[in-house]
Each structure stands twice: as C-alpha cells, then as structure tokens.
Amino acid sequence: MRIKRDDGGKPLTDEKGKRIKERDPERWGKGDRYKVRYYDPDGNEMSESFPDRQLRKAQAFLTKMQHDVLAGVFIDANAGKVNFKTYAESWLQGQSQDAATRQTLRSRLRSQLYPFFEKRNIGSVNAESVRDWLAWLRGRNLEVSTQAVYFDTLSSILSAAVEDKKIRVNPCKAQSVKKPKPAVRKVVPWPESRLRAVQLALPPRFAPTAELGAGCGLRQGEILGFSLDDVNRDEMLINVTRQIRVIGGELVFAPPKGGKTRVVPLAVGVLERLDHYAENFEPVVVTLPWLEPSGREVTVALLMVGNAGRPYSGSALNEVVWKPAFKRAGLAYTTKGDGMHALRHLYASMLLGRDVSIKELAEYPGHSDPGFTLRTYTRLLPSSRARARKAVDQxxxxxxxxxxxxxxxxxxxxxxxxxxxxxxxxxxxxxxx
Structure with a gap:
C-alpha cells in the first residue's frame, strides 16, 4: 500500500486526520504479506513468507515448525530443493565398494531413473510422481521383475534422503504406491538327457563348462575363473574364491557374488573329467587386475580360456560358445530356461533328490539366505509323505x-x-x- 495523494502531491487524510492509503499499482500483489520467523534445532533463524489472506496458514506453519523442532523431526523447507540427479550421484558414492555393483547401479540410474526424475528436485518426488514413473516403466515394456529392481533402487535413494533430512517420508512406501510384484517363476530343471546333448555339442575347449556348472554348482563367472589350483584333492573340495567380471569394458578378477567365498564338495567323477581335460588342454597362466582395472595384478593358472590363451567374459561365452551349442545339438534355446544358470538348477535338483539338506544346498551354490534357496527350489523337493510315515514308524x-x-x-x-x-x-x- 502507499499514501494516497492529490494532484499536487499532497497526502490525503480522512475525517479523523489519518492518512489514506491505496494500492501501489507497481507493487500490489507482487510481495508476500506475512513472514514467519522461527529457529531450527541448531539455533539458526529461519523464515518463510506467505501472501495476503493466508494468515491462518502462516500461523499453522509456525506451529508445525515449533512442534517439529521440539519433537526432533524438523526438516528444513529448503533442504529438498536439491536436484534429484545431483543427490542420486552423491548417494551412489556411498554404495558398495565393489566396482561391478557401482557400475550396475549407475547403469540403472542412467537408463530408467534420470530420464524421468533428473529435472525434479528431490523434495518434489511424491507418491503421485512415483506412480506416474511406474506407469512410464510399464510403457517401456520392461519385465515386471526388472521394474521391481528399479523400484528398489529409487526407494533406496529416497530412504537415504529421509535419513539426510532432505524429505520427511519415502513416497515409495506410501499406501497408494505398489511395488511391481513379478510372478513367481517355477524352476524346471533340465532332464539329464538335455545336459548330455549340450555336453556333446560344446566345443572340446569349453567342455568343463557343464562339469563345473551342473557338477559343482558354480556360476558363470566362477567357471571362467576356475583353476585346478583351487582343488583340495585330499578332502575332495573346491575353494571358490574368484570369478571373472567386466568392469568398464575390461576383464578383472573379483570375489564371488556378494563377496562370499565358499567350499564345494567335489565328486570323483567330476575331478576325473577335469584332469582328463587338463591333459589335452594345459592350463594357461593369466594375469588380470583385482576388482577394478586399476587394481593390483593377480596371476592365476586358468583351466579354461579361449584362443591364444585369451580369457572370456560371460557375455562372450554365451554368444560364442553356449548358444551355438544348442543349435549344434538340435535344441531350441529359450532365454529364461536355457541360460548357463540352468546348470545350477540341475545341480540343486540332483542334490535335493538325494536328501541333501536345504542348509547345505544354500551353502554349496553360495546363496546368501537358506530361505531364498527354499523358496526357489521348494517344488523340487521330493514327496515327503512316504518318508514322513517311515520316520514316525521307526x-x-x-x-x-x-x-x-x-x-x-x-x-x-x-x-x-x-x-x-x-x-x-x-x-x-x-x-x-
């Protein structure tokens, strides 16, 4: 408001002699009427402004801030104004020390999170925007299991923002937001005839693939990083201590998945096959960096390598060796049922069919949780009714x-x-x- 004046510039007054005010045409409606002042938990003075006719809203805001400070749940109104991408990159630095895990997380951020959220502030990500994002993911025709992985990544970022007091709650945990729930895929192990057919079709140079996968339960990277030096012949055990991974386009040695080294029983028949293979294809000494391309160099006598002693990555083995073997064997290849992971399923089914316990089965393939093993392979457990009756009858x-x-x-x-x-x-x- 400004003092109203006559044509000569003299202030006008009312009948009581009080100066008359009028709206300033240049400033009216361009400023806020009420300014709330309060103190954060550290004693710093904070303020928030409200426009005209919002006195009650300003008073409610002041009451809320005072309550939050006293209750220890205060969130600075400006804290959530940091850009989503900027905050996510900061979050990424605090994740796993494993270079491969960080590489995977960065890929998820760049492919399915940044395109949708990077122009938003972290504080503006609410339940509505998360629901919109989930619809956006469905529009990209991603597998439901893949959507669930991206959802978990977003939820982890927002949970960190809650801990950092950037936002009050994680919108991914709102009642109106439902995490994508993939259907439980039934594990159907190969019949032994399929294993034999693939074994015969594998190039001789890569024959140990089947023995180490179906006979020892090793993962693909662990098969590629296997050495006969890992075998304890006195106790007939394999010490699974490494795998081959790709970091930044380069091959590296790394610990097994989750950093879990383990010991796996080695069958006599499998060892005989591995020794016979080594008589025809001498192990090759390979030196690779440990964990990441800049890591210390580690030298291992690998059992199975490619031409000219070149170690293989998992993707190269799939395209050059594994998939062509199905074609030579006259078998149809399906992405979900015939990857090299099928060898581990066959390994699990053989053990369960011969009364190996769930706890042992979880230990040998390197599962982090026996509960996961049980959920995955429940269907493969042999019928227990007859065995239960027999046990009680004893x-x-x-x-x-x-x-x-x-x-x-x-x-x-x-x-x-x-x-x-x-x-x-x-x-x-x-x-x-």
Whole structure:
C-alpha cells in the first residue's frame, strides 16, 4: 500500500486526520504479506513468507515448525530443493565398494531413473510422481521383475534422503504406491538327457563348462575363473574364491557374488573329467587386475580360456560358445530356461533328490539366505509323505495285522510300542461327578 495523494502531491487524510492509503499499482500483489520467523534445532533463524489472506496458514506453519523442532523431526523447507540427479550421484558414492555393483547401479540410474526424475528436485518426488514413473516403466515394456529392481533402487535413494533430512517420508512406501510384484517363476530343471546333448555339442575347449556348472554348482563367472589350483584333492573340495567380471569394458578378477567365498564338495567323477581335460588342454597362466582395472595384478593358472590363451567374459561365452551349442545339438534355446544358470538348477535338483539338506544346498551354490534357496527350489523337493510315515514308524512300531503307517488301517487293536519295543502302559482316567 502507499499514501494516497492529490494532484499536487499532497497526502490525503480522512475525517479523523489519518492518512489514506491505496494500492501501489507497481507493487500490489507482487510481495508476500506475512513472514514467519522461527529457529531450527541448531539455533539458526529461519523464515518463510506467505501472501495476503493466508494468515491462518502462516500461523499453522509456525506451529508445525515449533512442534517439529521440539519433537526432533524438523526438516528444513529448503533442504529438498536439491536436484534429484545431483543427490542420486552423491548417494551412489556411498554404495558398495565393489566396482561391478557401482557400475550396475549407475547403469540403472542412467537408463530408467534420470530420464524421468533428473529435472525434479528431490523434495518434489511424491507418491503421485512415483506412480506416474511406474506407469512410464510399464510403457517401456520392461519385465515386471526388472521394474521391481528399479523400484528398489529409487526407494533406496529416497530412504537415504529421509535419513539426510532432505524429505520427511519415502513416497515409495506410501499406501497408494505398489511395488511391481513379478510372478513367481517355477524352476524346471533340465532332464539329464538335455545336459548330455549340450555336453556333446560344446566345443572340446569349453567342455568343463557343464562339469563345473551342473557338477559343482558354480556360476558363470566362477567357471571362467576356475583353476585346478583351487582343488583340495585330499578332502575332495573346491575353494571358490574368484570369478571373472567386466568392469568398464575390461576383464578383472573379483570375489564371488556378494563377496562370499565358499567350499564345494567335489565328486570323483567330476575331478576325473577335469584332469582328463587338463591333459589335452594345459592350463594357461593369466594375469588380470583385482576388482577394478586399476587394481593390483593377480596371476592365476586358468583351466579354461579361449584362443591364444585369451580369457572370456560371460557375455562372450554365451554368444560364442553356449548358444551355438544348442543349435549344434538340435535344441531350441529359450532365454529364461536355457541360460548357463540352468546348470545350477540341475545341480540343486540332483542334490535335493538325494536328501541333501536345504542348509547345505544354500551353502554349496553360495546363496546368501537358506530361505531364498527354499523358496526357489521348494517344488523340487521330493514327496515327503512316504518318508514322513517311515520316520514316525521307526519310533512308533505297530504290531499285528495291517500295513504299518497306512492311515486307512483303522483302529489299532495291538499294543503300541515306543522305543526299543518297550510297551506303553494304558493311562487310567477317573472323573468325579
């Protein structure tokens, strides 16, 4: 507002002598009417302005800020104004020390998160924008399992923003946001005939692929990084300590997935095949950096390499060796069922069919959680009904006619004996009326 004046520039007054004000045509509606001042937890004075006719909103804001400071949940209104991409790059620096993991995360950010969120501030990412992003992912025809992976990445970034007090809550955890839930894919292990056909079709130089995958449960990178020096012949064990990975377009040695080294039982028949292979193809000494291209050099006598002693990457092995073997064997190749991971499924099915426990099965292939192993391979567990009856019959032995353990034998008329054939005395009950 400004002082109203007459044509001569003299201030006008009302009947009480008070100067009259009028709207300033140059400034009216261009500024805020109310300014809220408050202090953050560190004692710094903060402020927020509100336009005319928003006095109650300003008062409510002041009350909320005072409450948040006292409750220890204060969030600076300006903290969330950092660019999403800028914050995500900062978040990335605090993730796994494994170069391959950082490479994977960076690829996810660049392909499916930055194109949608990079022009937004971290504080403007809300439940509505997350739902829009999920619809955008579906429009790209991505697998539901792939969408779930990207969702977890976004949620991790936003959870970090909550911890850094950039935002108050993670919108990925809102009730209105549903994480993509892929259908549980049933593991169907190969029949042994399929394994034999692929074995015969593999080039002789890469024959150990099948033995190390289906016979030892090794992953693709672990197969490529295998050395006979890893074998403990006295105890018939394999020490799985490395794999070959690609970092920044270069091959490196790295620990197994998750950094978990492990020990795997080695069958005599598998060792004989590996030794026979080594008689025809002498192991090749290969030197590669450890973990990342700038890492220390490590030298290993690899069992299986390509032409001219060149080690292979997993993708090269797939395209040059694995997929062509199906064509030579006259087998149709499916992406979901015939990758080299199928060898590990076959390994699991062989162990489960021969009474190896879930705990052991989780340990040998290198799973981080026996629960994951159980969920993945539940269908492959052999029927337990007959075994359950047999186990109980070994404790509760029935005498007399009838087939022991059958639920349709009717009431037992003979004595039930528990442990070493000792009879169980009848229990007499007295009821006082």
């Amino acid at each position: 404790v509760y032995v029935r005498s007399g006619q009838g087939n022991p353990g059958r639920p349709d034998d009717g009431p037992a008329r003979s004595t039930v004996r528990l442990f070493a054939g000792q009879p169980v005395k009848p229990l007499k009950m007295f009821v006082n009326s």
